[in-house]
């Protein structure tokens with residue numbers, strides 16, 4: 342046997358027992374002629390020590406070993422001498438007196454410390470990911486993720502869901518990103534597309550009568566990277582037949598409530614049941630449809646006051662159909678001009694032309710971009726609307742609605758972070774509902790689905806698709822957690838005519854629609870049940886559960902921010918012969 346016990350399990354009940362252990366040298370210390378080693382395996386750490394008199398060979402070998410060598414030891418568990426216990430280690434009351442030691446493998450000095458949490462450049466961590474994953478924090482993240490996924494599987498299994506794998510080599514499944522294409526060798530000039538999600542396939546499973554499906558599914562989207570994006574990521578993909586949106590939301594809410602209690606019991610839910618906000622309300626109050634509810638500083642609309650503010654920027658914006666909105670950054674009334682300039686630069690990076698302010702110093706004095714123009718009654722109304730007090734700083738953006746929401750919504754989050762307003766131990770789930778069914782894409786001059794092509798409009802809004810599509814709402818629901826969208830879903834279209842109508846509305850050429858989605862249209866003619874589902878992102882959820890700021894921290898082998906695998910070096914050029922077989926000529 343390589344090992345009779347794991348390092349982390351040893352305790353006083355094992356005292357006197359012979360054990361064989363195997364693992365990595367976590368740390369070694371020499372103390373007055375005695376060498377101590379902390380031996381580590383996946384399950385924990387135990388101290389081992391040699392006695393130069395009784396085991397001279399093992400003792401000599403101990404002196405040579407270095408951090409991260411892989412060794413096997415045979416020895417006896419004993420109580421540590423009085424006063425030498427280490428209460429911060431689960432095995433801290435015992436140690437193993439080694440009689441024999443075998444070096445199983447030596448190790449070069451690692452490029453960073455495994456036995457200590459230190460800041461290491463991410464590129465180095467990703468290059469040596471196998472070493473990075475030896476560190477406590479990363480191992481804990483992987484184990485937590487495993488437990489979360491196992492909980493989800495068990496939960497759904499108990500409720501009649503069937504886990505079904507769907508193909509990775511498929512046809513375009515659009516979710517608003519570019520496809521990754523795989524050239525077919527057998528059919529020159531033809532390509533598979535990697536699924537952006539199993540959306541169509543899970544709908545097909547509903548047509549197939551499965552009724553309750555799920556999958557821990559890998560999705561592929563070729564889009565620009567952001568902190569919470571990866572070219573491939575994992576979703577809990579779920580679909581149910583004969584359901585209303587309430588049914589899907591109820592099961593997801595119950596699943597996540599129980600998941601939190603099981604996996605991160607140290608965290609608290611902000612509210613249960615999860616609050617529900619309409620898309621409009623989320624935008625008006627928070628400037629974004631993935632709001633963080635853990636703190637206030639809500640946006641307030643002052644477009645009605647802007648016209649009589651005496652401030653030209655506000656007045657012209659209001660007169661031209663724009664919005665003027667603001668937030669109260671409580672306690673920042675003494676911010677200097679320079680500090681406010683920094684906030685101005687921040688909103689400018691989201692398209693705002695500027696940031697107007699009204700600061701009320703702790704002495705109650707007003708400083709402002711526009712106070713000198715401001716009539717007394719408007720000033721009073723402003724103060725009332727923001728419930729401003731001495732020491733507060735009111736910040737305003739006047740612009741097109743989209744820019745006002747984007748810049749102020751982000752400013753709110755930025756300030757909350759700076760002021761430490763969001764409790765890291767609170768999980769604020771909420772639902773966003775009543776999304777617009779389509780959004781106008783000015784660049785392409787067409788309607789884009791706000792969710793995806795297969796989402797059903799609200800039944801009562803179907804007539805609006807012909808009259809004013811901008812007013813129609815979709816049967817979409819998003820699950821949001823602390824400033825992140827962690828899952829989106831919808832009730833689907835299950836009627837061929839309506840699906841064709843939606844394809845037409847979003848400007849999909851009928852021939853292209855038939856080529857890409859003909860199988861769905863055809864399937865809809867063979868008794869398709871009403872159905873709907875949702876797909877929460879496993880990486881984002883685990884990132885938030887683990888208190889990490891980046892999904893790469895909960896993925897064993899992620900790509901870097903530039904979509905590269907730094908360990909293996911992917912992507913990489915293909916062999917000429919491979920390209921030839923695939924009938925590909927490079928045009929670089």
Ligand code: ASP
Pocket residue numbers: 516537538539540579829830831874875876
């Ligand atoms: N397929 C959707 C997505 O990936 C989720 C869903 O509608 O179930 O966002």
